[in-house]
Amino acid sequence: MVRFDGVWFRYGRRTDWTLREVEASVEPGDTVVVLGRNGAGKSTLLQLAAGVLRPSRGLIKERPPVVGWVPERFPADQPFTAGDYLHRMAALRGVKAGDWIERLLLTEHTGTRLSDLSKGTAQKVGLAQALIARPGLLILDEPWEGLDSVARTLIPEIVAEVTASGGMVLVSDHRGEIDNLPKAIHWQVSDALVARAPAAPPTGEVIIEVKVRRAEAPQAVARLKAEGHQILDVRDVAAPQPHQASSGPGLTITPGASSGREGGAGS
Numbered sequence: 386m387v388r389f390d391g392v393w394f395r396y397g398r399r400t401d402w403t404l405r406e407v408e409a410s411v412e413p414g415d416t417v418v419v420l421g422r423n424g425a426g427k428s429t430l431l432q433l434a435a436g437v438l439r440p441s442r443g444l445i446k447e448r449p450p451v452v453g454w455v456p457e458r459f460p461a462d463q464p465f466t467a468g469d470y471l472h473r474m475a476a477l478r479g480v481k482a483g484d485w486i487e488r489l490l491l492t493e494h495t496g497t498r499l500s501d502l503s504k505g506t507a508q509k510v511g512l513a514q515a516l517i518a519r520p521g522l523l524i525l526d527e528p529w530e531g532l533d534s535v536a537r538t539l540i541p542e543i544v545a546e547v548t549a550s551g552g553m554v555l556v557s558d559h560r561g562e563i564d565n566l567p568k569a570i571h572w573q574v575s576d577a578l579v580a581r582a583p584a585a586p587p588t589g590e591v592i593i594e595v596k597v598r599r600a601e602a603p604q605a606v607a608r609l610k611a612e613g614h615q616i617l618d619v620r621d622v623a624a625p626q627p628h629q630a631s632s633g634p635g636l637t638i639t640p641g642a643s644s645g646r647e648g649g650a651g652s
């Protein structure tokens with residue numbers, strides 16, 4: 386388990402508290418989804434759990450020995466290739482990186498310098514380094530940002546594997562994708578306080594990603610809206626991703642319906 390025992394945190398001695406009186410715990414096998422508007426303090430809470438930040442007051446207790454932390458942005462300004470970096474990280478932990486390099490489809494990028502990787506590939510390197518030694522606590526800060534659709538489907542799988550073996554997962558999520566996981570607990574960060582939020586009721590809704598030609602995107606969006614669907618995202622697809630069926634450059638539209646998250650996570 387990981388326990389926040391009367392945790393307070395602020396970034397400077399004279400600044401307002403970012404988090405106050407946090408009393409919360411994560412049990413083995415739990416997935417905790419951290420919700421809150423932009424700037425509410427989600428990343429701060431995750432970094433405290435990871436041990437990257439130390440509480441100004443209070444303690445984080447019973448943190449397991451192996452913690453995997455995937456920051457919102459992988460720090461790619463390091464003088465290694467992706468392969469070098471992952472093999473070194475694995476060696477430090479006395480394990481091999483090969484399985485995760487393959488599973489996250491990083492094999493073709495191992496010779497690329499970290500600073501030359503695309504944002505999504507750098508995120509996958511960040512994910513791989515957090516997983517090479519099986520973490521007792523896995524911390525994912527907005528893990529879907531920048532990931533291609535193949536890698537995005539892996540996240541719920543990975544979360545389920547960690548929790549199935551008694552590990553714990555803390556994840557901040559504003560796209561509602563973690564709803565695919567059963568039994569996720571929700572924490573709401575608001576006004577510097579952390580409260581357990583009621584589980585969102587099942588909505589009976591799904592998210593479908595549709596790829597269209599760029600020029601046809603406005604019409605497609607309008608048609609979907611007219612049919613009563615909600616547009617969650619429109620993304621430029623500059624080049625087809627490997628392992629993805631593709632008919633060339635276009636836009637990916639994610640039409641869905643409200644997932645009942647109004648007032649929920651920001652960012």
Ligand SMILES: Nc1ncnc2c1ncn2[C@@H]1O[C@H](COP(=O)(O)OP(=O)(O)OP(=O)(O)O)[C@@H](O)[C@H]1O
Nearest residue numbers: 396403421422423424425426427428429430651652
């Ligand atoms: N290193 C820092 N120094 C000073 N203030 C910071 C620092 N990092 C974050 N903050 C501030 O602390 C508050 C909480 O930030 P945090 O990144 O935890 O929020 P968040 O909920 O994760 O936001 P987002 O959804 O935008 O990522 C914000 O007001 C932010 O500006």
